[in-house]
Amino acid sequence: MGTGKKEASRKIRQGKVGDGMANVKVKGENFYRSAKKVKTLNMFKDGKAQRNAAGEVTKAASFQSRQVPQARVEPNRKWFTNSRVISQDALNSFREAMAERASDPYSVLLKSNKLPMSLIRDGEGKNGIKQHQAKMAVEASPFGEVFGPKAQRKRVRLGVSSLEDLAEDSLKSHDTYLDRLEQAKLLSGTSGVETDPIGEAAATDDGYVSSAREAIFNKGQSKRIWNELYKVIDSSDVVIHVLDARDPLGTRCRSVEKYIKEEAPHKHLIFVLNKCDLVPTGVAASWVRYLSKDYPTLAFHASITNSFGKGSLIQLLRQFSSLHSDRKQISVGFIGYPNTGKSSIINTLRKKKVCTVAPIPGETKIWQYITLMKRIYLIDCPGVVPPSNTDTPQDILLRGVVRVENVENPEQYIPAVLNKTKPQHIERTYQIKGYNDHIEFLELLARKGGRLLHGGEPDVDGVAKMVLNDFLRGKIPWFTPPPILEGAEEKGVEGRQGRLGEMGKKRKRDDESVADTSFTEATSTAVDEVDEEEEFKGFGSDDGGAGLDDVVGDVDAAFGLDSDDDDSEAGSDGKEEAEDEDEDGQEDDVDAEGQLQDELQDDVEDAAEERPPTKKKRQKT
Numbered sequence: 001m002g003t004g005k006k007e008a009s010r011k012i013r014q015g016k017v018g019d020g021m022a023n024v025k026v027k028g029e030n031f032y033r034s035a036k037k038v039k040t041l042n043m044f045k046d047g048k049a050q051r052n053a054a055g056e057v058t059k060a061a062s063f064q065s066r067q068v069p070q071a072r073v074e075p076n077r078k079w080f081t082n083s084r085v086i087s088q089d090a091l092n093s094f095r096e097a098m099a100e101r102a103s104d105p106y107s108v109l110l111k112s113n114k115l116p117m118s119l120i121r122d123g124e125g126k127n128g129i130k131q132h133q134a135k136m137a138v139e140a141s142p143f144g145e146v147f148g149p150k151a152q153r154k155r156v157r158l159g160v161s162s163l164e165d166l167a168e169d170s171l172k173s174h175d176t177y178l179d180r181l182e183q184a185k186l187l188s189g190t191s192g193v194e195t196d197p198i199g200e201a202a203a204t205d206d207g208y209v210s211s212a213r214e215a216i217f218n219k220g221q222s223k224r225i226w227n228e229l230y231k232v233i234d235s236s237d238v239v240i241h242v243l244d245a246r247d248p249l250g251t252r253c254r255s256v257e258k259y260i261k262e263e264a265p266h267k268h269l270i271f272v273l274n275k276c277d278l279v280p281t282g283v284a285a286s287w288v289r290y291l292s293k294d295y296p297t298l299a300f301h302a303s304i305t306n307s308f309g310k311g312s313l314i315q316l317l318r319q320f321s322s323l324h325s326d327r328k329q330i331s332v333g334f335i336g337y338p339n340t341g342k343s344s345i346i347n348t349l350r351k352k353k354v355c356t357v358a359p360i361p362g363e364t365k366i367w368q369y370i371t372l373m374k375r376i377y378l379i380d381c382p383g384v385v386p387p388s389n390t391d392t393p394q395d396i397l398l399r400g401v402v403r404v405e406n407v408e409n410p411e412q413y414i415p416a417v418l419n420k421t422k423p424q425h426i427e428r429t430y431q432i433k434g435y436n437d438h439i440e441f442l443e444l445l446a447r448k449g450g451r452l453l454h455g456g457e458p459d460v461d462g463v464a465k466m467v468l469n470d471f472l473r474g475k476i477p478w479f480t481p482p483p484i485l486e487g488a489e490e491k492g493v494e495g496r497q498g499r500l501g502e503m504g505k506k507r508k509r510d511d512e513s514v515a516d517t518s519f520t521e522a523t524s525t526a527v528d529e530v531d532e533e534e535e536f537k538g539f540g541s542d543d544g545g546a547g548l549d550d551v552v553g554d555v556d557a558a559f560g561l562d563s564d565d566d567d568s569e570a571g572s573d574g575k576e577e578a579e580d581e582d583e584d585g586q587e588d589d590v591d592a593e594g595q596l597q598d599e600l601q602d603d604v605e606d607a608a609e610e611r612p613p614t615k616k617k618r619q620k621t
């Protein structure tokens with residue numbers, strides 16, 4: 001490093017200090033400091049702070065500087081891998097197409113968790129954070145209006161000026177409430193339900209009821225029953241909502257539909273219009289058409305020996321099971337109002353009595369599993385009644401929710417029965433005529449049947465119960481006329497109907513009868529058509545239709561999904577499998593607790609024998 005002399009003296013010095021010449025650095029490799037080393041040394045040299053004489057820092061060292069250096073991280077495309085960019089137009093058309101599919105009850109979206117569903121729901125969610133933020137952005141007041149000298153704060157309008165006034169006010173309103181309650185309880189013959197502030201009291205047109213609503217009208221609403229319902233819904237992949245064909249809207253649980261739509265949209269909900277044998281073919285057809293707008297609907301007649309719609313239902317369930325081919329089995333829950341025939345449908349599907357059936361509501365008390373075939377389990381559920389403030393006890397009774405034996409003053413409901421039925425049907429059923437009001441009708445009937453109390457008084461109560469039972473069990477023909485559909489002739493409706501393979505054959509004739517469905521005219525045809533069971537059989541074919549397959553295929557194609565659908569499985573061997581397993585009799589998996597239901601065994605047997613009334617029978621009575 002140094003000149004010759006210096007170097008020589010260094011050598012001597014180091015040679016003296018070190019052990020021999022081995023450690024002596026010589027010019028050449030590693031002799032000079034490298035540029036890197038020099039830079040580091042300079043940094044240390046520069047790094048010192050400059051101080052004045054007093055030792056104060058006059059210029060901070062570079063590493064002591066408080067100035068934040070400007071730094072930028074270089075953006076990199078790699079950060080954005082795995083995400084896709086979509087144009088607004090493409091997003092709009094995707095949203096529209098998906099919304100259309102999602103709102104069509106006959107299409108099934110597979111693997112929706114692989115689709116960006118949040119893009120479709122964007123902005124429509126009620127509680128979504130985005131919505132909340134948007135709302136805040138729009139509704140928030142400007143800063144100046146909330147803070148500062150020009151702030152305008154909204155004050156609560158109390159309507160009272162002091163605490164004493166407020167206390168007085170609340171006492172007054174409590175008194176008024178009590179008065180109204182008392183009045184509603186005492187009122188009779190008026191619309192007590194409307195005037196009643198809490199919906200406790202009830203009255204009919206005849207003014208019989210002056211007491212609070214009987215407890216039996218809360219049947220099917222207990223916490224226990226609702227717990228059973230939620231258990232069934234939770235365990236089901238397909239939920240079948242059973243409706244009574246005579247009053248489909250009355251027996252429709254909209255709150256349950258809403259719950260499934262919002263809380264469990266991945267579950268498939270379908271309607272089964274049961275007891276179709278009790279209504280004219282055209283009426284059933286137009287109800288199916290009407291309800292199909294919301295959910296797939298099948299017409300059904302539950303009977304082990306002479307059923308209708310069984311093939312379609314089994315085929316539909318098989319299609320659902322093949323949609324979920326990744327699962328070992330699917331569960332199908334039956335829900336609906338009491339006495340609509342849920343257990344009867346299960347018995348019909350299994351072709352034997354696996355669930356207890358009775359013509360009285362509340363027969364099924366707990367949920368129970370029944371195996372239909374290897375891949376399809378059925379779950380029976382007790383009947384539920386959604387609580388409603390507008391339903392009068394009369395409505396509830398005529399839907400078959402309440403056991404007629406337990407009703408007080410049953411004669412008060414007879415006018416409603418007479419209203420819903422045609423006089424000639426009553427006359428034909430009971431062979432009596434010439435009455436002016438319902439009491440006269442009941443008295444005539446009691447005398448005719450010899451139902452007299454002590455002293456020769458007619459047993460009006462007993463006869464009224466009998467009439468109510470006959471009305472509910474289908475001995476007196478009646479039905480609720482279907483709403484006339486707008487554009488019933490349109491192709492769309494027809495197409496849907498055809499999809500499920502229902503009503504294909506008789507469609508043309510049905511339309512003619514539906515076109516002018518006024519209650520009187522339709523009822524007048526009721527008896528003839530109800531009696532003609534052969535005609536009903538021709539109502540539709542038992543092939544299940546390939547509607548769902550088609551639609552799923554469409555959705556898959558549109559959104560590039562793999563279809564889980566396996567047509568080969570839903571092939572023609574379907575029926576055989578169902579029947580094979582029927583014969584095996586291996587799966588009477590009814591819960592042990594189901595034995596609770598034994599107490600009403602006698603009624604069950606009656607029910608099993610129950611058939612729609614024939615013209616001959618009615619004439620005999």
Ligand SMILES: Nc1nc2c(ncn2[C@@H]2O[C@H](COP(=O)(O)OP(=O)(O)OP(=O)(O)O)[C@@H](O)[C@H]2O)c(=O)[nH]1
Pocket residue numbers: 274275276277278300301302303337338339340341342343344345356357358359360361362363364365381382383474607608610611612
């Ligand atoms: N005419 C006719 N009667 C039916 C039909 N389905 C069921 N029933 C009758 O309706 C009554 C009630 O049937 P269930 O199967 O016990 O009804 P449920 O819905 O299980 O009743 P809960 O046990 O109260 O929930 C029985 O008397 C059945 O015979 C049908 O398709 N046509």
